Amino acid sequence: MKKRMISLWLKLTWLLMATLLLGCSEPQEAFSDLEQLHNRTFAVPTGTIADQLVLSRFPQANFQYFNTVVDAALAVKNGRADAAAYDEPILRNIAAKTSGVRVLPQLITEDHYGFAVRLGDEALKGAVDAVVDDLRANGDYQRMMERWLPAIGSPAAMPAIPTGSEGILRFGTAAITEPFSFVDGSQQVVGIDIEIASLVAQRLNRKLEVVNMDFGGLIPALAAGKVDMIGACITISQERARQVLFSKSYYTGGIAALVRE
Numbered sequence: 001m002k003k004r005m006i007s008l009w010l011k012l013t014w015l016l017m018a019t020l021l022l023g024c025s026e027p028q029e030a031f032s033d034l035e036q037l038h039n040r041t042f043a044v045p046t047g048t049i050a051d052q053l054v055l056s057r058f059p060q061a062n063f064q065y066f067n068t069v070v071d072a073a074l075a076v077k078n079g080r081a082d083a084a085a086y087d088e089p090i091l092r093n094i095a096a097k098t099s100g101v102r103v104l105p106q107l108i109t110e111d112h113y114g115f116a117v118r119l120g121d122e123a124l125k126g127a128v129d130a131v132v133d134d135l136r137a138n139g140d141y142q143r144m145m146e147r148w149l150p151a152i153g154s155p156a157a158m159p160a161i162p163t164g165s166e167g168i169l170r171f172g173t174a175a176i177t178e179p180f181s182f183v184d185g186s187q188q189v190v191g192i193d194i195e196i197a198s199l200v201a202q203r204l205n206r207k208l209e210v211v212n213m214d215f216g217g218l219i220p221a222l223a224a225g226k227v228d229m230i231g232a233c234i235t236i237s238q239e240r241a242r243q244v245l246f247s248k249s250y251y252t253g254g255i256a257a258l259v260r261e
Helices: 002-024 050-057 069-077 088-096 122-138 140-148 192-203 215-223
Strands: 041-045 062-066 083-087 101-103 109-113 168-173 181-183 207-212 251-260
Touching: 041 050, 041 069, 050 062, 050 083, 050 109, 050 251, 062 069, 069 083, 069 088, 069 101, 069 251, 083 088, 088 101, 088 251, 122 140, 122 192, 140 192, 168 192, 168 215, 181 192, 192 207
Parallel strands: 041 062, 041 083, 168 207
Antiparallel strands: 083 251, 101 251, 109 251
């Protein structure tokens, strides 16, 4: 009897201590404004320039490095970092499928994404620009963004877009940039970039051929004539514009911050 009383007393003592410890723990801080992230710790994917872009805005920032942007986002959710920094649409896609995190509306840096063709290929650039203009003018662009970037959940299915038969439009992409270009459950490369490229092929009455490759190989493949057009959440920059001919921007994004709710 005495042993049972001692055991019960120990259990009650342990439960009381655990309750007190949990009750006295500091709640994890949530951020509502980008300016609150000065001197904070950012989670970023290894091998990207996200840390350099964060430093351009927050010179005193600290960093933790992860293999993927998903791992960086989970580090924020689990309280191992204050914010994750990466391309805004990629973070929006992750936040829509991950409870407890959100993307702040202010951008750390602003970028414009475009498609690229070979230097001098004004005809193909003109076709891409015309498709982007038509999408914005008839309201299809907004519907496309709502389909690929829902507030909650995964992107909707890729719509069926018939392309032409007069030749082939070879489209180079890196299918690792959901929702712009990624492999879906049926092992097909889909996304915003694929949908727009399909519409370009349709406009030219050509069959679309998607060529999936490493991101770093896109511009060399275009220059070598292995593909006719490239797109994979590619930022328009002066340096790249010396090597390729960019379309009009079809998305304004940049480096954003994902934080706990």
